[in-house]
Amino acid sequence: MTASGISPAAVEQFAARERARFLERNPKSVALAERARHSLYGGVPMHWMADWSTPVPLFVERAKGARFYDVDGHEYVDFCLGDTGTMFGHSPEPIARALAEQAGNGLTTMLPGEDAVVCGELLAQRFGLPYWQVTATATDANRYVVRWARAITGRKTLLVFDGCYHGTVDDVMVRQRDGRTVHRAGLIGQAYDLTQYSRAIPFNDVAALEAALAEGDVCALLCEPAMTNIGMVLPEPGFLQQCRELTRKYGSLLIIDETHTISTGIGGCTRLWNLDPDFFVLGKPIAGGVPCGVFGCSAAMAEAMSAARQRASQHNQGHGHSGMGTTLSANALAMHCMRANLEEVMTQAAYDHMLPLAARLAEGFRGLIAKHGLEWSVTELGARCEFQFCAQPPKTGAEAEAAFHDELQMALHLYLINRGILITPFHNMTLCCPSTTAEDVDRLIATLDQGLGELLAIPGARL
Structure with a gap:
């Protein structure tokens, strides 16, 4: 039994489809990954850049505001923002x-x-x-x-x-x-x-x-x-x-x-x-x-x-x-x-824009959890929020860790990446920046809704 209530077999079926989709739509990233493995240890300049949900690293060409663009020409709405490193957007x-x-x-x-x-x-x-x-x-x-x-x-x-x-x-x-x-x-x-x-x-x-x-x-x-x-x-x-x-x-x-x-x-x-x-x-x-x-x-x-x-x-x-x-x-x-x-x-006006959008996103996550009948929860703090695979928000690090379902979060992240949305890897955290829009938030919610629907439609997905 997984903490998430989702079958590992269904997650693997869902993820395999998304890995194939990624490889098909990102030939330049695939080629750069092959080239990089001959000169960069693990094929990346810092090892954790290979730990994302993608089957090979996603290579970025440029970034601005709440968006970045990969070498294959795809545009992404960025809710990761360098895991806080560019919390106020790329290249303000x-x-x-x-x-x-x-x-x-x-x-x-x-x-x-x-x-x-x-x-x-x-x-x-x-x-x-x-x-x-x-x-x-x-x-x-x-x-x-x-x-x-x-x-x-x-x-x-x-x-x-x-x-x-x-x-x-x-x-x-x-x-x-x-x-x-x-x-x-x-x-x-x-x-x-x-x-x-x-x-x-x-x-x-x-x-x-x-x-x-x-x-x-x-x-x-x-x-x-x-x-x-x-x-x-x-x-x-x-x-x-x-x-x-x-x-x-x-x-x-x-x-x-x-x-x-x-x-x-x-x-x-x-x-x-x-x-x-x-x-x-x-x-x-x-x-x-x-x-x-x-x-x-x-x-x-x-x-x-x-x-x-x-x-x-x-x-x-x-x-x-x-x-x-x-x-x-x-x-x-x-x-x-x-x-x-x-x-x-890093102004008050920036926070005044970011905080309501993050609240909108957190409320959207809660709506999805209820819609799909999942025993998950949402934690929010300022411009940051996260959905977690446990019925109640955790109170300790051990409780948070016990709710991990790594394969599921990676599969959902990959689904989002394949549709032009990035959230923070390793857990389900999002950030809103001064360039994020309400339309960006709604797009994330709608895309995750679609992904959950497809995953849960796999026979035996619910445990």
């Missing part, structure tokens, strides 16, 4: 202009310009933390903040939620199984035991949170306000406030990573829900699609960071920045694009 005009402006004025110098000052001021104004640093990615930002948390508190253990997503930071590559912290499955090349200084607990479990913090060795709780990568999981009422209160009670820091949840509003969940973190992390969309990440801290943390640096210097450990920063961090191109993004793209 202010970003394209900023790229052109900076192209002839230097890309990286290892020195700041006025753009850096303006970005710091805008970030402080928007997110409520006074001091900022700029990194190349959110993974880097999380890694550096964890170092600061350990230096400030003198503690080594990092606390995360089971099923969390914080990029590729080593310390977060853990899960909880049967009450124990274990390595995440598929963790290739891991040389040391991450569970020595990392601990995973269930999301929305206040008792587990307090028990973990009460051990007195936790430097920080690193968390998303809502889980987004294991399948969307929203916080129970009051849970995040308990996270803040309990971390303070037991002398641990609170790090909020809003790299995905920034879809909620212009100040993220941090401002919307008054989360009051010690550190705040954001990546992906902050520079309009140009690689960049940031982290902010409170005034108290800034003082504590200075004290940690002084302690390191007194113990002949140098200036205390080893392991933080890369040559391309805060490069001139990224800073110029971030300024344009904060001033002209």
Whole structure:
């Protein structure tokens, strides 16, 4: 019995038909895939680009707004948007202009310009933390903040939620199984035991949170306000406030990573829900699609960071920045694009357009689920929503994972791709951007409706 209630045999029959259709309509992608396998490991520049539902990678020619075009000339409505990397659409005009402006004025110098000052001021104004640093990615930002948390508190253990997503930071590559912290499955090349200084607990479990913090060795709780990568999981009422209160009670820091949840509003969940973190992390969309990440801290943390640096210097450990920063961090191109993004793209007007469309999409998903008599549910957060193969929205990462039916989601995704619609791979998440229209939303709903109808018409499809 699958969590989705759909027969695996019917899913395979449905998917086989769609794989054949894809190969027939995408000869140039097929040819490029064959060519690429001789020079790119796995035939793609980064391995996960081969993990989509398509039988070979779909090669893109160009993208603009809420649309992209493949090498075979097909147009797609994009509800994936680079999995938040282009949350405000592909190549917004202010970003394209900023790229052109900076192209002839230097890309990286290892020195700041006025753009850096303006970005710091805008970030402080928007997110409520006074001091900022700029990194190349959110993974880097999380890694550096964890170092600061350990230096400030003198503690080594990092606390995360089971099923969390914080990029590729080593310390977060853990899960909880049967009450124990274990390595995440598929963790290739891991040389040391991450569970020595990392601990995973269930999301929305206040008792587990307090028990973990009460051990007195936790430097920080690193968390998303809502889980987004294991399948969307929203916080129970009051849970995040308990996270803040309990971390303070037991002398641990609170790090909020809003790299995905920034879809909620212009100040993220941090401002919307008054989360009051010690550190705040954001990546992906902050520079309009140009690689960049940031982290902010409170005034108290800034003082504590200075004290940690002084302690390191007194113990002949140098200036205390080893392991933080890369040559391309805060490069001139990224800073110029971030300024344009904060001033002209990532605006309240953009959110005012995106949020109602995402609500329309979520309501459409609920209508389809009811129409087809499926025991599925929908979770929504700002401009982001997802349909999940469980009757009630999950409350923990384990519950979200238990609802997975990978073959079904891949088959449905491929059906949509073959009809010019892209949603986020690996789960059923969608994003709306300022270029998304109501017609785009309605097209997704109508196409998914058609696909579900065809799947469920296969004899024995329902279990």
